[in-house]
Amino acid sequence: MAGNGERPPTPPVRGGPGPSPWVYGWPLPEGPRERGRGLDVREREIRGEQGHLDAVYRRLEEKIHEAEFLMSDAAKRVQVGTPGALAERDALVYRAGRHLNRLNSEFEDFLFGRIDLLLGKDGTRGPDGAQTSVDPADDAVREDADGAVADIAETLHIGRMGVLDTEYVPLVIDWRAPAAAPFYRATPVTPGRVVRRRVIRSKGRRVVGVEDDLLRPRLRALLDGEELPVVGDGALMASLGRARGHAMRDIVASIQAEQDEVIRAPAASVTEVVGGPGTGKTAVALHRAAYLLYQDRRRYAGGILVVSPTPLLVSYTEGVLPSLGEEGQVAIRALGDLVEGVSADSYDEPAVARVKGSVRMARVLARAARGALQREDQPQQLSVVALGRRLTVGPERLADVRQAVLSGTAPVNLLRPRARRLLIDALWDAADEVRGHEDPRMRAEAREAFGEDVADEAEFTDFLDAWWPEIAPLEVLRAMADERRLGRWARRVVPQGDVRRLSRSLRRLTADGRGLSVHDVALLDELRTVLGTPARPKPPSEEHLLAELGVAEVTTYADRTARAARPPAEEGERTDYAHVIVDEAQDLTPMQWRMVGRRGRRATWTVVGDPAQSSWSDPEEAAAERSAVLGNRPRRPFELTVNYRNPSEVAEVADRVLALAMPAATPPRAVRSTGLVPRYRVWSGAAGEAAEPELATVVRAETARLLDEVEGTVGVVVAMGRRREAATWIAGLGDRAVALGSLEAKGLEYDATLVVRPAEIADESPAGLRVLYVALTRATQRLTVIAGPGDEPDAEGVPSLLAESGDLAGLG
Numbered sequence: 008m009a010g011n012g013e014r015p016p017t018p019p020v021r022g023g024p025g026p027s028p029w030v031y032g033w034p035l036p037e038g039p040r041e042r043g044r045g046l047d048v049r050e051r052e053i054r055g056e057q058g059h060l061d062a063v064y065r066r067l068e069e070k071i072h073e074a075e076f077l078m079s080d081a082a083k084r085v086q087v088g089t090p091g092a093l094a095e096r097d098a099l100v101y102r103a104g105r106h107l108n109r110l111n112s113e114f115e116d117f118l119f120g121r122i123d124l125l126l127g128k129d130g131t132r133g134p135d136g137a138q139t140s141v142d143p144a145d146d147a148v149r150e151d152a153d154g155a156v157a158d159i160a161e162t163l164h165i166g167r168m169g170v171l172d173t174e175y176v177p178l179v180i181d182w183r184a185p186a187a188a189p190f191y192r193a194t195p196v197t198p199g200r201v202v203r204r205r206v207i208r209s210k211g212r213r214v215v216g217v218e219d220d221l222l223r224p225r226l227r228a229l230l231d232g233e234e235l236p237v238v239g240d241g242a243l244m245a246s247l248g249r250a251r252g253h254a255m256r257d258i259v260a261s262i263q264a265e266q267d268e269v270i271r272a273p274a275a276s277v278t279e280v281v282g283g284p285g286t287g288k289t290a291v292a293l294h295r296a297a298y299l300l301y302q303d304r305r306r307y308a309g310g311i312l313v314v315s316p317t318p319l320l321v322s323y324t325e326g327v328l329p330s331l332g333e334e335g336q337v338a339i340r341a342l343g344d345l346v347e348g349v350s351a352d353s354y355d356e357p358a359v360a361r362v363k364g365s366v367r368m369a370r371v372l373a374r375a376a377r378g379a380l381q382r383e384d385q386p387q388q389l390s391v392v393a394l395g396r397r398l399t400v401g402p403e404r405l406a407d408v409r410q411a412v413l414s415g416t417a418p419v420n421l422l423r424p425r426a427r428r429l430l431i432d433a434l435w436d437a438a439d440e441v442r443g444h445e446d447p448r449m450r451a452e453a454r455e456a457f458g459e460d461v462a463d464e465a466e467f468t469d470f471l472d473a474w475w476p477e478i479a480p481l482e483v484l485r486a487m488a489d490e491r492r493l494g495r496w497a498r499r500v501v502p503q504g505d506v507r508r509l510s511r512s513l514r515r516l517t518a519d520g521r522g523l524s525v526h527d528v529a530l531l532d533e534l535r536t537v538l539g540t541p542a543r544p545k546p547p548s549e550e551h552l553l554a555e556l557g558v559a560e561v562t563t564y565a566d567r568t569a570r571a572a573r574p575p576a577e578e579g580e581r582t583d584y585a586h587v588i589v590d591e592a593q594d595l596t597p598m599q600w601r602m603v604g605r606r607g608r609r610a611t612w613t614v615v616g617d618p619a620q621s622s623w624s625d626p627e628e629a630a631a632e633r634s635a636v637l638g639n640r641p642r643r644p645f646e647l648t649v650n651y652r653n654p655s656e657v658a659e660v661a662d663r664v665l666a667l668a669m670p671a672a673t674p675p676r677a678v679r680s681t682g683l684v685p686r687y688r689v690w691s692g693a694a695g696e697a698a699e700p701e702l703a704t705v706v707r708a709e710t711a712r713l714l715d716e717v718e719g720t721v722g723v724v725v726a727m728g729r730r731r732e733a734a735t736w737i738a739g740l741g742d743r744a745v746a747l748g749s750l751e752a753k754g755l756e757y758d759a760t761l762v763v764r765p766a767e768i769a770d771e772s773p774a775g776l777r778v779l780y781v782a783l784t785r786a787t788q789r790l791t792v793i794a795g796p797g798d799e800p801d802a803e804g805v806p807s808l809l810a811e812s813g814d815l816a817g818l819g
C-alpha cells in the first residue's frame with residue numbers, strides 16, 4: 008500500500024478553504040477513501056465499534072444495577088427511623104433516582120464519536136484519564152521510506168455522558184469535557200493530535216455505520232501496527248442529507264469548529280453570535296445551554312432561559328436538550344409566553360405591531376398606569392364617622408391627595424399605603440376643630456389613635472378600595488382601548504393616527520385576557536413593573552403546619568415522596584435567570600427587549616441572530632434598547648459563516664432577495680449542492696378566466712407534488728394575512744405538510760418549501776423583503792415558488808424580486 012505521505016491533499020470541493028474542513032465534506036485522498044469502500048473493511052470497523060459499544064452497555068447496566076440497589080437500600084433504611092437516617096436516605100434516594108433517570112434516558116444513541124490521537128506533548132493525563140495536551144509530542148511523527156508515519160497513542164470515544172470502566176479508564180468521554188474538544192475543533196489546517204475523526208451511528212444497541220474524516224491525510228498512521236482505515240463520506244454530509252421531521256435533532260456528532268468556539272465560549276459576559284440562515288445559530292445556542300450546565304451546574308442551577316420568537320419554534324426545538332441529557336434547568340419560552348399565566352400567539356398587523364413594539368410605549372404605559380386609577384364610577388367624597396361625628400373630605404381635597412400620592416415614584420399599587428396615610432391626614436384635618444389638644448405629645452398620640460380607628464372602619468376601607476384599587480396590568484390595557492383616554496396618555500409621544508390604531512386593536516381584549524397578541528404580552532410585563540405587586544402574607548404551608556404539630560416524622564414514606572414530587576405551587580414561574588439565551592434576537596422589539604431584560608438582570612447572556620432576517624421595522628431603536636438591557640457587560644462577538652440548511656440552488660435564489668433587502672450583507676456559503684433547481688409556477692389571478700384555477704387549487708397541487716418528491720416535511724409559506732385560508736387549501740394532505748404565515752416560518756425548516764406570492768409577502772410590512780428572505784431560506788432540499796399578480800414573473804415564471812437582475816420595480 009502506498010504511503011499517505013506521497014499524496015497531496017485534494018482541495019476542498021467548492022470555494023476556498025473554509026473555516027472548517029468538515030464544512031466541505033473534506034474530500035479524502037483516493038487511497039484511504041478506497042480503502043474504506045471495501046465491504047470487509049467497513050464491516051470490520053463496524054464490528055470493532057460494536058465491541059466497544061457492547062462494553063459500554065455492560066458497564067452502563069452495572070451502573071444501573073448500582074443505582075437501583077442504592078434506591079432500594081435507601082428505602083430500607085426507613086426502618087432505622089432516626090431523623091438522621093431519614094435525611095440520609097432521602098438524599099441517597101434523590102441522588103440515585105437522578106442517576107438512574109439519566110442513565111435510562113441517555114441509553115439511546117449513547118456513543119457517537121471517536122478520535123484517534125497522536126502522542127501528546129507532555130504525556131500528562133486529566134481526571135478522566137485522557138491526555139491533556141492539545142499538541143503532539145515532538146517525536147510523535149517520524150519519517151520512513153514511504154514518508155511520514157506515526158503511531159496512534161490514544162483513542163477516545165465520545166458520547167452523551169462520561170463512562171469509566173471499573174479501572175477508571177474512560178470508556179466514553181462526555182462530549183462537553185475538555186478532552187472531547189478536539190473532536191469538534193480539529194481541522195486539517197490545525198489538526199493538533201487528531202489523525203482520524205469518526206462519527207458512529209447506532210440504532211438502539213446496534214452500530215449501523217461509521218463515517219470518517221482524516222485530519223492529517225498525508226500521514227500514514229498505525230494503530231496496533233496496522234494502517235488506520237478510513238470509511239464513509241464524512242459525517243456532516245450524511246447528517247445534512249437526511250429527511251427532516253417536525254422536531255429539530257441535536258448536532259452533537261457533527262458540530263463544526265466555528266460552532267464549537269461559540270458553544271464553549273466562557274460565559275462571564277455577553278456572547279453575541281451573528282450568522283445567516285441555516286448557519287446553526289439555534290442549534291449552537293441549545294448546545295451551549297447544555298455545555299454551560301455541564302461546565303458549572305451549581306451556577307446555572309439558577310436556571311437558563313431560552314427565548315424563542317414563536318411557539319412553533321419552541322415545539323420544534325424542545326427535544327434537543329433532553330436528547331443532550333439536560334432537562335429541568337432550561338426553560339424554552341416563546342415571546343408570547345414569557346409572562347406567567349398568559350399565552351398569546353396571535354399577531355398584530357404590522358402598523359399596530361410597530362406602535363406596540365416601540366420604546367415610546369414605555370412612557371405611554373407609565374402614564375396609563377397612573378391614569379387608570381381614575382374611573383368615572385369612583386366615589387367623589389370620603390365620609391367616615393369618627394370622634395363622635397361624621398367627617399367628610401370633598402372632591403377638591405381628594406384630587407390634591409391623589410396628586411400628592413402620585414408624586415411618589417414607587418409602582419402605583421405600592422403607593423396604596425401612602426394613599427391610606429394621606430387620606431387619614433385629610434380626615435384628621437377635617438376633624439381639626441374638635442381635636443383641641445394643645446400639647447404636641449398628646450396631639451401626636453391622639454392622631455395615632457385616630458388613624459388606627461379610622462383605618463379599620465368599613466366605610467374607610469371600602470372607600471380606599473374604590474378610590475385606590477389594586478390595578479391589574481390587563482385592566483390598564485383595556486382602559487387604553489378608550490381612544491379619548493389613550494389620547495391623553497399618549498399626548499406628544501404617539502401620533503394621533505397611531506393612537507387610533509392602538510386603541511382599536513386593544514378593543515378585542517376581554518376581561519379574562521382573551522384576544523392578547525404577542526406584542527401585548529410585552530406591554531403587560533411593562534405594566535406589571537409600573538404597577539407593582541403588593542406583598543401578600545403567605546398562607547402557612549402544609550410542611551410548616553405538620554412541623555408545628557410535631558407530626559412531620561410520622562408521615563409515611565409514600566406521603567413524603569409524593570410531596571417532594573409535587574411542583575412548588577406558590578413559587579410560580581421563575582423570573583430571574585442565571586443565563587439568558589435569545590434566539591432570533593434581530594426580531595425583538597424594544598418593548599420585548601425590556602421584558603426579556605427583566606428576566607436576566609444578573610445573568611450572563613448568549614444572543615444569536617441575523618439582522619438580514621429581521622421582521623422589525625426600526626432596527627436602530629431595537630439596537631438601542633438591546634444595548635440598554637445588556638448594559639456595560641463585555642461583549643464577545645462571533646460570526647457563523649456556513650449555511651448547512653439550504654442547497655446552493657436554493658440559497659442562490661434567496662441571495663438575490665438579500666441583495667435587495669440589505670445590499671451590504673454577505674450571505675453565508677451553502678455547503679451542499681443537490682442539482683435540484685427551484686420550480687416556478689405562475690397563477691395569474693385573472694378574474695373571469697374560465698381556465699384559471701383558484702389559487703387554492705394551484706397551491707394544493709404543488710404541495711402534493713412536493714410531498715411526493717421528498718420523504719420528510721413540506722412548509723407552505725404565505726403572507727400573514729392568508730395564514731388561515733392557506734391551512735384550508737392543504738387540508739387532508741397529511742401532517743407532513745404545514746401552512747404558515749411568513750412570520751411563523753422563523754427558525755423552522757422543511758425538506759421542501761412552497762413560497763406563495765413573494766411580492767405579497769414583501770409588501771406586507773416595511774421589513775417585508777427580509778421576511779421574504781426568511782421564507783426562501785427554509786428548504787433543505789426543494790423550493791417551489793408560485794408567482795401571482797404583482798410578482799411580474801418572467802417567461803420562466805421567476806418573479807421579478809427573485810430574478811437574477813431583480814430590482815424593486817415589482818414592489819409597487
Ligand SMILES: Nc1ncnc2c1ncn2[C@@H]1O[C@H](COP(=O)(O)OP(=O)(O)OP(=O)(O)O)[C@@H](O)[C@H]1O
Nearest residue numbers: 258261262263284285286287288289290651652754
Ligand atoms: N454542525 C452541524 N451538523 C449537522 N447539522 C447541522 C450542523 N449545524 C447546523 N446543522 C443543521 O442545519 C440546520 C440549520 O440550523 P439552525 O436552525 O440552527 O440554523 P439557524 O442559523 O438558526 O437558522 P435560521 O437563522 O434560519 O433560523 C439544522 O437542520 C441543523 O440541524
